[in-house]
Amino acid sequence: MRGLARQAVPWHAGRVAARVAARCALLSLLVASRAEGDDLTVGRGGTYATLTAALAAAKPGDRVIVQAGTYREPTLVVRTPRLVLEGQGWPVLDGEGQREVLVIAADDVTVRGFVATNTGVSNLEDRAGIRARDVRNCVIERNRLRDNLWGIYLQRSADCIVRENDIEAHGLKQTESGNGIHLWYSPGARVERNRVRGHRDGIYFEFSPHGETRDNVSERSQRYGLHFMFSDSCSYERNTFRENNSGVAVMYSRGVVISANRFERSWGSAAYGLLLKDISGGAVTDNVFDRNSTGLFVEGSSRLEVRGNHFTQNGWAAKVLADADENVFSGNRFSGNAFDVTTNSRSANSTFDGNWWDEYDGYDLDRDGVGDTPFHPVRLFALVVEQHAAALLLLRSPLVSILDAAERVLPVLTPEALVDRHPLMRPPR
Amino acid sequence: MNIVRLVLQAGLRDLSRNRWIVAYTLAFLGIAEGLFWFGGTGPQVLLSMLNLVLLVLPLVALVFGTIHVYASREFVELLLAQPVPRRELFAGLYLGLALPLAAAFLVGAGIPFAVHARAGASLGGVAALLGAGVGLSLAFAALATWIALHTDDRLKGVGLALGTWLAATVVYDGLVLGAAAAFGNYPLERPLLGLMLANPVDVARVLVLTQLDVSALMGYTGALFEHTFGTALGTSIAAVALLAWCAVPLLLADRRFRTRDF
Numbered sequence: 217m218r219g220l221a222r223q224a225v226p227w228h229a230g231r232v233a234a235r236v237a238a239r240c241a242l243l244s245l246l247v248a249s250r251a252e253g254d255d256l257t258v259g260r261g262g263t264y265a266t267l268t269a270a271l272a273a274a275k276p277g278d279r280v281i282v283q284a285g286t287y288r289e290p291t292l293v294v295r296t297p298r299l300v301l302e303g304q305g306w307p308v309l310d311g312e313g314q315r316e317v318l319v320i321a322a323d324d325v326t327v328r329g330f331v332a333t334n335t336g337v338s339n340l341e342d343r344a345g346i347r348a349r350d351v352r353n354c355v356i357e358r359n360r361l362r363d364n365l366w367g368i369y370l371q372r373s374a375d376c377i378v379r380e381n382d383i384e385a386h387g388l389k390q391t392e393s394g395n396g397i398h399l400w401y402s403p404g405a406r407v408e409r410n411r412v413r414g415h416r417d418g419i420y421f422e423f424s425p426h427g428e429t430r431d432n433v434s435e436r437s438q439r440y441g442l443h444f445m446f447s448d449s450c451s452y453e454r455n456t457f458r459e460n461n462s463g464v465a466v467m468y469s470r471g472v473v474i475s476a477n478r479f480e481r482s483w484g485s486a487a488y489g490l491l492l493k494d495i496s497g498g499a500v501t502d503n504v505f506d507r508n509s510t511g512l513f514v515e516g517s518s519r520l521e522v523r524g525n526h527f528t529q530n531g532w533a534a535k536v537l538a539d540a541d542e543n544v545f546s547g548n549r550f551s552g553n554a555f556d557v558t559t560n561s562r563s564a565n566s567t568f569d570g571n572w573w574d575e576y577d578g579y580d581l582d583r584d585g586v587g588d589t590p591f592h593p594v595r596l597f598a599l600v601v602e603q604h605a606a607a608l609l610l611l612r613s614p615l616v617s618i619l620d621a622a623e624r625v626l627p628v629l630t631p632e633a634l635v636d637r638h639p640l641m642r643p644p645r
Numbered sequence: 646m647n648i649v650r651l652v653l654q655a656g657l658r659d660l661s662r663n664r665w666i667v668a669y670t671l672a673f674l675g676i677a678e679g680l681f682w683f684g685g686t687g688p689q690v691l692l693s694m695l696n697l698v699l700l701v702l703p704l705v706a707l708v709f710g711t712i713h714v715y716a717s718r719e720f721v722e723l724l725l726a727q728p729v730p731r732r733e734l735f736a737g738l739y740l741g742l743a744l745p746l747a748a749a750f751l752v753g754a755g756i757p758f759a760v761h762a763r764a765g766a767s768l769g770g771v772a773a774l775l776g777a778g779v780g781l782s783l784a785f786a787a788l789a790t791w792i793a794l795h796t797d798d799r800l801k802g803v804g805l806a807l808g809t810w811l812a813a814t815v816v817y818d819g820l821v822l823g824a825a826a827a828f829g830n831y832p833l834e835r836p837l838l839g840l841m842l843a844n845p846v847d848v849a850r851v852l853v854l855t856q857l858d859v860s861a862l863m864g865y866t867g868a869l870f871e872h873t874f875g876t877a878l879g880t881s882i883a884a885v886a887l888l889a890w891c892a893v894p895l896l897l898a899d900r901r902f903r904t905r906d907f
Contacts, residue, residue, distance in 0.1 A: 552688065600822070603826075604825045604826050604829040604833075606825045606829070606837050607822055609825075610822055610825075611854060612692070612695060613699070613847070614814050614815055615819055618815065
């Protein structure tokens with residue numbers, strides 16, 4: 217998929233290569249600094265009693281090893297570059313409900329193995345469990361964040377890595393909660409194998425292009441499992457978004473690649489498995505949309521490639537509004553949805569070709585695997601419900617089946633042009 | 646009560662010897678089994694069976710029911726010549742019709758689901774389907790009894806039964822759809838929910854739907870639907886509505902039966 221992203225946006229290829237080179241350099245730097253720096257031990261039996269003291273004494277390239285225990289100190293600020301902070305036996309950094317816990321304010325800093333907890337709620341400041349502020353190449357890995365207003369917050373920090381963190385917040389209202397992993401003006405981030413639960417938005421990207429988000433699990437968010445805006449050329453792969461209040465929202469971005477993710481069980485009147493708004497030139501491939509109120513919602517987006525996805529047991533599998541144009545749906549699998557496709561106009565600005573529909577009842581005389589009669593995925597009843605929501609009560613009524621059948625024979629109201637001329641006889645793969 | 650049993654027994658014997666009821670059982674058995682056989686998963690079979698229950702079951706109960714009541718007229722007249730309380734005779738007559746119908750459905754549709762228990766149909770869904778089917782059988786048997794006792798002309802009676810079937814399965818929903826479209830600007834959800842209760846076929850559909858098609862129930866309407874019918878209270882309300890659809894025609898038919906000059 218990386219390659220695909222590059223193909224889609226060739227003008228970024230140089231930058232990607234530069235970034236990879238920068239990362240390699242960083243890696244060698246880290247290895248080198250590890251060898252030359254000193255170890256500073258904090259906690260029981262260590263040289264320093266407090267982390268604050270150790271951080272003040274540390275030189276670039278040192279390693280600060282923190283023993284198990286609970287540390288209640290003023291907000292810790294790392295100002296020394298190339299420092300490695302390592303917790304052993306899960307030391308707890310406690311914000312006591314009063315303050316931010318840890319701030320990274322120097323380049324090339326690594327934070328690993330801590331429990332950051334209890335920032336408390338504030339309406340005046342965005343308190344984070346771990347924040348990176350105006351830095352480059354930070355690594356935040358294998359930490360546990362519990363009941364913080366914001367979990368991990370990257371603020372104007374480039375090329376950082378956030379991985380294998382476990383982030384959880386409980387019982388907060390949407391207005392009193394921040395995001396699990398929050399990126400703001402932080403290009404080139406890699407967010408991998410994290411687990412986020414119960415925050416407002418699980419993972420949030422704003423003005424943060426060229427990010428890679430892989431293998432994360434984001435669930436039970438109070439709003440979106442993943443939310444991103446104005447972040448071009450990002451890729452999302454193999455993530456699982458589950459039981460998020462409003463699903464996943466992707467807005468105002470170009471060249472986004474969304475691949476092999478699972479979007480599950482987003483319920484409610486404004487809940488979408490995946491909401492795409494004003495996205496252009498991206499790809500949505502090989503994802504699974506399972507039991508969402510609306511699986512895929514496409515609004516004002518163009519030139520999207522929607523391919524190889526599996527839509528199963530959703531209320532509406534795909535809602536494609538009329539202001540979305542030149543999108544191509546092919547090789548997708550639609551099964552067990554109440555409605556496969558709906559739209560809000562009679563014209564069809566997106567193309568459906570070569571998908572598999574469980575409601576297709578055509579035949580294949582020449583046995584080439586493609587049905588000989590076209591399939592109209594928009595049911596009359598879907599349009600009726602679109603206009604008169606209350607009519608939903610008649611779902612699966614015999615009358616509705618009759619109306620749908622009649623409309624399929626002689627389309628009067630449904631968009632005649634929205635048609636799959638090459639419906640597959642067997643589900644792909 | 647003795648009389649009820651006797652008449653019931655006579656009715657049952659009569660019906661069990663009747664090839665129609667056997668064919669009816671076998672039809673349900675064959676269709677449900679066939680749906681599983683041809684690779685249907687549990688939820689898919691449930692949905693197909695729901696269509697069958699909503700369309701075929703009322704039709705059979707109404708047409709077969711009216712014909713049955715007309716056919717047992719001579720038997721009823723014979724018994725009425727004896728010192729037999731009319732109410733008990735009526736109870737026997739109705740139960741002799743409704744119980745075999747319900748049992749035929751229960752056996753025909755229930756066995757395949759029991760056999761294919763591992764096909765993934767939710768227990769709640771199957772229970773709702775079987776419950777709705779039994780309720781519909783009882784309700785439309787009551788309606789059939791009433792129709793047959795009300796009209797002496799058999800042809801007219803069967804015609805009325807067919808008309809009732811059409812009204813309950815298709816026409817009523819058409820009117821509801823029309824109302825939803827015509828008054829679309831008003832908050833219609835609650836009145837429409839009420840209208841659903843006023844038709845046994847819709848009650849049955851709603852009962853099953855809340856158990857198996859949850860994903861389709863979305864948006865405000867869906868939420869309200871779920872809140873109203875998805876709870877234990879809602880299910881009880883729907884069940885009570887179905888029972889009312891048995892009780893009211895039965896009371897009317899019973900009054901007719903008691904006052905009628907045979």
